[in-house]
Amino acid sequence: MDERTFYRHLRVNHAQFDYITEVLRQQGLDREQQDTEIPLKQVSLFLWYLANQNSFRELSDTFDVSQSSAHRCVVEVLQTLCTMVPTFINWFTECEKLSVSAAFRAMCGIENIIGAIDGCHIKLQRPPIRGGDYLNRKGYYSIVLQGIVDSRGKFRDIFVGAPGKCY
Numbered sequence: 450m451d452e453r454t455f456y457r458h459l460r461v462n463h464a465q466f467d468y469i470t471e472v473l474r475q476q477g478l479d480r481e482q483q484d485t486e487i488p489l490k491q492v493s494l495f496l497w498y499l500a501n502q503n504s505f506r507e508l509s510d511t512f513d514v515s516q517s518s519a520h521r522c523v524v525e526v527l528q529t530l531c532t533m534v535p536t537f538i539n540w541f542t543e544c545e546k547l548s549v550s551a552a553f554r555a556m557c558g559i560e561n562i563i564g565a566i567d568g569c570h571i572k573l574q575r576p577p578i579r580g581g582d583y584l585n586r587k588g589y590y591s592i593v594l595q596g597i598v599d600s601r602g603k604f605r606d607i608f609v610g611a612p613g614k615c616y
Contacts, residue, residue: 459493460500466492476529494519495526538604545599552600564597564605570613585613 456462461469470492478488494512497503498519503511508519541549546563553562570591576583583590591613597606 458500459496461496466496469496472533473526473529476533478526478529490514491522491526494522498523534607538607540605541599549599556600564599566595566597568593568595570594571609579612582612582614589613 450458452462455466459466470488473492474488478491490512494508494514497511498508505516505519505523508514508523509516512519514522541563549563550561554560570585570587570589571594572589572591573583575590580590583592585591592609593611593613593615595608595611596604599605
């Protein structure tokens with residue numbers, strides 16, 4: 450598959466895909482399978498799920514697996530990634546605070562900034578319990594994602610999960 454099509458389907462390029470696959474393999478994603486294609490298929494299915502608005506039925510057709518296997522794959526990759534969050538997303542050391550603050554000062558001329566914060570709504574179906582709490586001001590059900598990035602755009606903190614009504 451050419452690079453442009455690959456990126457359109459998975460929202461990562463081949464090099465990023467290879468990196469993600471290797472990191473997940475090192476974390477034991479393929480611990481129970483000897484087949485080297487398993488992690489590739491799992492990562493492909495997971496990234497496709499994130500990049501597209503497909504149902505598990507559509508995922509199962511696309512990747513020639515059962516719906517339950519598609520769901521299990523998404524959950525397994527996500528759980529593996531969640532254990533790795535502190536490796537990739539962490540708050541600043543004192544030294545980093547100084548260098549990031551200097552970079553923000555050079556970028557926008559404002560002193561003492563170490564992060565830029567923003568949030569967005571992640572759309573979901575109405576939860577059966579306290580569903581009204583998730584109806585946001587835009588008229589759909591969601592949870593809130595909040596992120597803080599440094600001067601290079603690297604995430605330094607992420608919070609997901611507040612009901613959409615909160616933001």
